[in-house]
Amino acid sequence: MVKASSRQANAGVRSRRQGQLGQVMHRLAKNKLAMLGLFVMLALIAVALLSPWITPYDYAATSKADRYALPSAQHWFGCDGMGRDIFSRILYGARASLWLGLMSTLVSTVIGVILGSLVGYFGGWVDNVVMRLLDILQAIPGMLLSIAISAALGSGIGNTILALSIGGIPMTVRLLRGSILTVRKQEYIEAAEKINCSRLRVITSHILPNSIAPVIVSVTMGIGNTILQAASLSYIGLGVQPPTPEWGAMLSEGKAMITKYPHLCIFPGLAIMVVVLALNMLGDGLRDAMDPKLKN
Numbered sequence: 001m002v003k004a005s006s007r008q009a010n011a012g013v014r015s016r017r018q019g020q021l022g023q024v025m026h027r028l029a030k031n032k033l034a035m036l037g038l039f040v041m042l043a044l045i046a047v048a049l050l051s052p053w054i055t056p057y058d059y060a061a062t063s064k065a066d067r068y069a070l071p072s073a074q075h076w077f078g079c080d081g082m083g084r085d086i087f088s089r090i091l092y093g094a095r096a097s098l099w100l101g102l103m104s105t106l107v108s109t110v111i112g113v114i115l116g117s118l119v120g121y122f123g124g125w126v127d128n129v130v131m132r133l134l135d136i137l138q139a140i141p142g143m144l145l146s147i148a149i150s151a152a153l154g155s156g157i158g159n160t161i162l163a164l165s166i167g168g169i170p171m172t173v174r175l176l177r178g179s180i181l182t183v184r185k186q187e188y189i190e191a192a193e194k195i196n197c198s199r200l201r202v203i204t205s206h207i208l209p210n211s212i213a214p215v216i217v218s219v220t221m222g223i224g225n226t227i228l229q230a231a232s233l234s235y236i237g238l239g240v241q242p243p244t245p246e247w248g249a250m251l252s253e254g255k256a257m258i259t260k261y262p263h264l265c266i267f268p269g270l271a272i273m274v275v276v277l278a279l280n281m282l283g284d285g286l287r288d289a290m291d292p293k294l295k296n
Contacts, residue, residue: 034285112172
């Protein structure tokens with residue numbers, strides 16, 4: 001009898017979640033700026049995946065005759081100091097920039113969700129120990145922390161992902177912890193505990209689905225910030241290393257000649273601006289769709 005009522009309760013919860021998801025997607029679809037941001041991000045991801053086949057030139061091919069060539073019909077974004085086609089390098093560089101942003105945010109979010117679930121549900125000494133350690137970590141400016149870790153571990157995509165991930169953990173933990181504290185004492189949580197649901201099931205099936213919305217919005221916007229930080233690390237020589245193209249590294253390569261050949265920095269800068277703007281528009285739309293009360 002208890003099992004039957006438990007199955008019915010779970011079926012009702014799933015039905016409500018599907019209905020809530022449909023409402024969120026409907027509200028998101030009505031937000032034109034959010035849909036524009038989503039379209040831009042999907043287009044950039046497609047470009048990143050297809051870049052080996054759609055770039056007009058090899059991103060590493062050099063040409064003495066095309067050194068510092070200005071934008072033209074042959075080279076849409078011009079060429080750099082080694083005669084490499086900037087348009088091809090920007091298309092291929094989307095792979096590194098998006099990969100760094102997505103993977104760094106994913107790693108920090110997974111760790112943050114695990115820690116946030118533990119401290120939010122159990123509280124007590126677990127909460128005190130974890131949150132005090134995160135206070136120490138958060139006291140260090142995020143960019144400075146990333147620089148220190150990247151300088152200690154060395155450059156490269158893997159080390160850069162790790163350096164960018166650590167700084168994003170405290171924010172995720174705090175967001176999820178605060179959200180869990182508001183739902184932890186709800187009646188449906190007490191009901192799940194009364195029918196002897198395991199703690200793991202209570203957290204994963206009942207608490208997380210009702211607490212994760214702020215984290216999803218934060219993650220969407222955080223990807224753009226992480227891409228900016230990755231570009232900054234590459235700009236100072238601690239991120240992705242040549243010959244792999246990356247937008248921040250391209251800015252660093254072109255800064256010495258920016259007064260004579262501004263196209264060396266304009267187009268990589270525009271690429272970073274477009275992806276960050278698209279993610280911010282999508283994040284704003286998700287925030288409004290998940291909690292319409294926040295909409296002005």
